[in-house]
Amino acid sequence: MMNLLPLMLERVGILLIVAFLLSRLKSFRHIIHRQHVLTDKIKLIFIFGTFAMISNYTGVEIQGTGQTGTQAWQTWISSDSAIANTRIMGVVVGGLLGGPLVGTGVGIIAGLHRFTLGGFTAFACGMSSILAGIVTGFIGKRLRIMDKSALWKTVIIGILMECIQMGIILATAPPFAAALSLVNIITVPMVVINGFGMLLFMLVIQAVLQEESRTRALQTHQVFEIADQTLPYFRQGLNPHSCREAAAVILSRTNADAISITDSQQVLAHVGEGSDHHVPLERLSTRLTRKVLSTGTVMKAVSRDEIQCRQPDCCLEAAIVLPLKVHEKTVGTLKLYFKNPGRLDQVEQEVAEGLGRLFSTQLELAEAEQQRKRLKDAEIKALQAQIHPHFLFNAFNTVSALCRTDPEKARMLLLQMSSFFRSNLQGARQPLIPLYKELENVNAYLAIEQARFPGKFTLETKIDPSLKTVGVPPFLLQPLVENALRYAFPSQVEDEKGKVTLSVYRDGEYIMLKAEDNGQGIEPYLLQQLGKREIQSARGTGTALYNISKRIEEMFGAEADFRIRSKPGSGTAITIRLPIQHSLWRDLYA
Template sequence: MWELILVMLERLGIIVTVAFVMTRFKFIRHLIERRQMSTKSKVSVIIIFGLFGIIGTYTGVKVNPEQATYFRWIIDLGEGEAIANSRVIGVVVAGLLGGWKVGVGAGIIAGTHRYLLGGFTGFACGLSTIIAGAIAGYFYKQNKNNRIISLQTALIVGMLAEAVQMGIILLIARPFHQSMLLVQDIGIPMIIANGIGAAIFILIIRNVVQEEEKMGSIQAQKALKLADLTLKYLRKGLSKQSALPTCQILLNELRVDAVSITDNEKILAFVGVGEDHHAPNQKVQTSATLRVLSEGKLVIASKEEIACPMEKCSLQAAIIAPLKIKDQTIGTLKFYYRSEKGLSPTTIELSKGLSTLLSHQLELSEVDRHLELAKQAEIKALQAQVSPHFLFNALNTIVALVRTDPMKARKLLISLSHYFRQNLAGTTAIETTLDEELKHVKAYLEIEQTRFSDKLSVRYKIDPEALSAKIPPMTLQPIVENAIKHGLKQLQHDSYILIEISRAEKVVTLRIHDNGKGIKPERLKIVGKENVHSENGTGIGLYNINRRLEMMYGTESSLVIKSEEEKGTTISFVIPI
């Protein structure tokens, strides 16, 4: 008996190996975590645990109770032979993890196989295997609220199922004296070995789950730490100032040799190995990076694809991940390694997660910027409503006309009231029609034309079909005001503004042209792209107009500014319809 116990305990090594392999299957993990499984997954689990039971049969020990002899591996059975095996372990674990249906299903597969092998205990062992699955399913129901079955439960159920099998052998298998000799010989060894085997199987499963949860927890903590460290920089948007500290943080916290961040055109920051020649401000040129920017998908780059011009550069591989805002790729995040061995599945998944994390932070920066711009627009719009210079000039002009041209004064008062009414509406509305926006502009220009007498003329070229299109309020008027105050200010005569609105198939094009002094080339590069402060400006500014258009309609609606000194300026943009 003791020899048999030692032999069966040796066979538990096979059980341990198979158990570990089984934890690699996705649907087995779902079973372990007690998730809802599809019928297809349940059938797969039944088949796998049924095969596990068959393996337990084949790795058993052939026993002849009459001769008290053992044979180590099973091929077939004689009439008076039986098997000391670990078949019940797979069936019991199936029932404990998946319930009685899974347990009985696995038991039917393993039990039928045992019955077909023959021997005087064939039917009794096959039947007891099915019953073992049902017993385990009962304990599954009793422990349904527990995430993982305890080792004590697995040990008890494994031993109980084997004890039931011994009882069924005594009740069914004939001749009885052979059954009695068999149970006396293999009963205790099988009860002990299979109970321990079921407990070891559950122990392996529990350890795998705990280790993965521990690793997941570590990765989550690392991600949260990186999010906390980089948030204050990336909430300011993607720029050189935010990219450099972000790269430094990632280099310090991760096992990488270098980190780089680019936008769509150039390298914003590079820290780590090779920073002496991978300098910022260089244009993005490598095919791997351009592919990420165009396709928006992660790319693994070899040394050749890194395309470093320095022959002695030690960087051998890189992971290039996209940075996105609203599914639009705006840059890349690069992790460099001195060896391709650094490109493990874990590092690749971590790179994907970090690029997504940083992308979310950049999206938050856009939200913050949007809110700030909206706030600034509202404040400046309110300031424009009560601009003392414009108000006093307009009132002075009207006072002067009251005596000389009362009808003209009345008309200007109506225009002034319409102008301020539209300003007030523009602080709350998100969109208005081009027709209303044009009325606002005409009210403003009528006052300005009266002030400047014959100095200023206004020309309109309007497509009536375009006037129903929607546009952010207070978009045209600040552009026109900018042209008068900065473009036409120094002209003594023959100054004019041309306002064109035309409609194409899917867009409306708006164009404002003046024949003023124009914009200097160095200033033209930043007008509309940066917030340029001016002492004379009272509108919300070309920069904010440009940002509002981009946020509402995309970069296709950005302001296009063309200007030549002493010839004039043309500002145009399109809006979708």
């Protein structure tokens, strides 16, 4: 019995060497990692079935006299002999790893092959192999291979399967005396060696899975790190500047020797090797790129001829070209070039494909952002255009009356109207204007209103001079003054003189714009709605205040604030807060 241990250990060593060599193959690692796919399960049946057959062939013959045979490769066994082998190891590991289908398949292959070799235990060993495959296959559905306890569970399961095999031999292999003698000789060596072999085999499998997981994690980290650094550039769309900056980031974070980014017509950026003839803003120079643009599929080249560069002595000899798509339409390409084809391995290819998909998503988001911005600009301009129609008709009526009584004053009012509506037209084309321009609009408006209602109101301004060049949305203050004059001071109260105070001051990183009046105030039920929606009341609809609130919300989001404070008989104060350092300011004065 003891002399059987080193012989079986030698056989286990052969299988483990084969397992280790297989684990170095990418195809095997992919099969192990994706064994839920039917084709991969079939491959696992073939692999572990082969292991079981090798175990049968390399088993140690136990002759009827109890002596061990000397033949290294067992192709046939006499009727009074049996073999001690590691067949159960391949069956158990295959079943635990691949589930019922793999376990059953490997068990059938191992059992039938063992049956063909002969010997008085042929039937018993064949049946035990099939049974072990079925049982371990169903156990494998619940076993988590990567758990720490999986190793010892596998060893225990393997030992149990060996013990069951010994029981089947005793029950079915005639004569019983020979079967008992065989079991006494092989039980301990086979249990020990198969248990030890399964432990080592599972360590190899776990190492494969862990290595694959680490590689995936590193690839994911690398892709997301590159995507994070290139996001600000791809959000600008495909243009020479954004592509040049993005290409530089990709080059520094990958093993590529050069990076190119193109649109559908020309090279937008090329950084790294080959920059002497892969020149930005020139037409596409490689047929490989044009083919990717036309087919929308990833293509790889591992030679200079496959790249088909127009420069015969180009140093770049391998490339992977990825389509950049927006809404399933190929709008450009990302190209990773290598001087040595060997550097374009599976890892680099998977990283590149991940980047291509992420960049396509970023470009789609950039286009959606541009469309949203265009829609928002159109909405803002539509809101601005709603503010002044009624004022235009009132001003014309005033000028018409003055043409008879005071032509000179009528001429001056026409000039003010010209200035006012010129600013209105310019404001419809610009998101921001300097504060002093907005104050000019207010003064032009007041000149017209004072001609209509002389002595009805006064205006006091408290403006921080350092804020006069700060950008504000056009027609932000003028509607507030207009609202005060129309609603705060009723025309039927002739003996009261209204007062409007405009204040502009700094509050940290914000500019505060405030319009106060000493008028009749606003009823509480109206105050809750003003600025939030248009309303229906005898005194007005609140359209101007709603438009202002809506405009600054669309332009500045949560950074802007619009508040109305009022009490009946105590006047009204409207305060607007805007961020001074908002990006729109920088865009305006860059």
